[in-house]
Amino acid sequence: xxxxxxxxxxxxxxxxxxxxxxxxxxxxxxxxxxxxxxxxxxxxxxxxxxxxxxxxxxxxxxxxxxxxxxxxxxxxxxxxxxxxxxxxxxxxxxxxxxxxxxxxxxxxxxxxxxxxxxxxxxxx
Numbered sequence: 813x814x815x816x817x818x819x820x821x822x823x824x825x826x827x828x829x830x831x832x833x834x835x836x837x838x839x840x841x842x843x844x845x846x847x848x849x850x851x852x853x854x855x856x857x858x859x860x861x862x863x864x865x866x867x868x869x870x871x872x873x874x875x876x877x878x879x880x881x882x883x884x885x886x887x888x889x890x891x892x893x894x895x896x897x898x899x900x901x902x903x904x905x906x907x908x909x910x911x912x913x914x915x916x917x918x919x920x921x922x923x924x925x926x927x928x929x930x931x932x933x934x935x936x
Contacts, residue, residue, distance in 0.1 A: 813825055813842070813844065815844060815845050815846065816845070817845040818845070818846075819845075824845060825842060825843070825844070825845065826842075826843045826844065826845050826847065826849075826852075827840055827841070827842055827843070828840065828841045828843055828849065828852040828853070828856065830853075830856040830857070830860055832864065838856075838860045838861075838862050838864060839856040839859065839860040839861070841855065841856060849871070849872075849874045849875040850875060850876065850877050850879065850880040852875075853869060853871055853875045853880065854880070854883055854884075854887070857869055857887070857889065858887070866889045867889055867890065868889060868890045868892055869884065869889055869890070869891055869892065870892045870893075870894070871891065871892070871893050871894070872893070872894050872896075873893060873894060873895055873896035875893060876891060876893035876895075898920065899919070899920065901920055902920060902921075903917065903920050903921055905921060
């Protein structure tokens with residue numbers, strides 16, 4: 813089942829672990845290196861064979877996508893990814909409103925809301 817792993821530059825397999833807050837493994841899956849980490853994450857949440865009620869799922873940046881956020885919302889738990897290079901990202905505002913609503917995110921929020929909005933930052 814081994815194959816070339818593009819990220820690590822060698823042959824191997826991927827084992828996807830689901831670990832409870834106190835470091836107990838509740839699910840593990842042997843996957844191909846090229847398989848989707850999003851699919852493994854959702855499968856582990858649905859088939860972990862415990863009585864735990866999953867409320868939040870933490871993943872690295874490869875375990876998230878727009879599709880993952882949508883499915884997690886529909887399945888009733890929060891997807892909490894660790895976003896790689898967050899400081900280099902530009903986030904979109906979720907809705908028009910006061911520009912200082914998210915004071916800690918100001919460095920990565922756009923200074924202008926959008927082409928259809930006349931609101932701009934007043935400190936520019």
